[in-house]
Amino acid sequence: MSDHISLPLALAAEQFAKLPGVGIKTAQRLAYHMLNLPEEEVCEFAENLVKARKSVKLCRCCQNFTERDICELCSDDNRRKDQICVVESPKDVSAFERAGGYEGLYHVLHGLLSPMDGVTAEELKIKELLARLGDVKEVIMATNPTVEGEATAMYIGRLIKPMGIKVTRLAYGLPAGSALEFADDVTLVKALENRSEL
């Protein structure tokens, strides 16, 4: 950061530049915004972030972020206990819940297997998944349709199938509202392979 800009501006910009996807220009813009806010609002912003970080725990059951021991979804009696949808991160749980239509439970891996980045099975919440499969009839592997997502789904599937539990994978296909001409080849081939009768 240039030493010509004022120290407080540089200090604030430095903080924002630590965030993923925030470059120097954006960091400076955000810092400028912060320094123009009333002091109380900046304090509130900062305190709420610290509060959120301090109060966050991983649900003992599904490993999702929560401020309780067992999260709301896991302790909801209206949800099916025999289906577990395995996702990469808490954001994915939000996505499914927003979409609606799924009534089972979740399991958050907090990452995907990635030998390139040195992420091994021990770093993911796989042990915790295996430990909660008692009455489970189906495990839905809902990791992203990427190389890492596929590899992780395959790896976990291979661990679970011998236990006599059904393991399924999200469907590949054309996204709703998209156009054929813009679909990539892999998606198009999968959409054709997985065609269903009208």
Place this chain on the structure above:
Amino acid sequence: MSDHISLPLALAAEQFAKLPGVGIKTAQRLAYHMLNLPEEEVCEFAENLVKARKSVKLCRCCQNFTERDICELCSDDNRRKDQICVVESPKDVSAFERAGGYEGLYHVLHGLLSPMDGVTAEELKIKELLARLGDVKEVIMATNPTVEGEATAMYIGRLIKPMGIKVTRLAYGLPAGSALEFADDVTLVKALENRSEL
């Protein structure tokens, strides 16, 4: 924010969503990043922002952000004291200093006249500018080449000219490294009007 995502995640995301140019998806991504950081790093992030906000003052002379009474630029004996470059915001001072080549002083207005947004002359640091024109020979109006920037430059120019001080405006023209075919009409006309001899 959906009530299905965990409370700490929602709380953190809410904070980021307050920032300008940060939508819900980005806010959630940043919140997720924060909750995955070690607690000390989140505290450091928060404390530094509050520290920056608390330590920031406006330079008594040029109104730029600083942590001192008189900023570094204003107290630098090597700078020309008879030239003042008037800009909208502290970011613009950084931009000029980064570019180099200017050795005079600055004056930060902290905004532009904008009747549409209810920003009047009283809210800008115009009084402070007029109060420091004693030995000044030239005031360079370096507000953005936008409607508000032009209007503000004109307004301030009209106040200063009667004091016998030279008032200048940044040149309009083609940006370096750009292509004629992509220039907008106004820029092209101005570039032609302001052509210089080779």
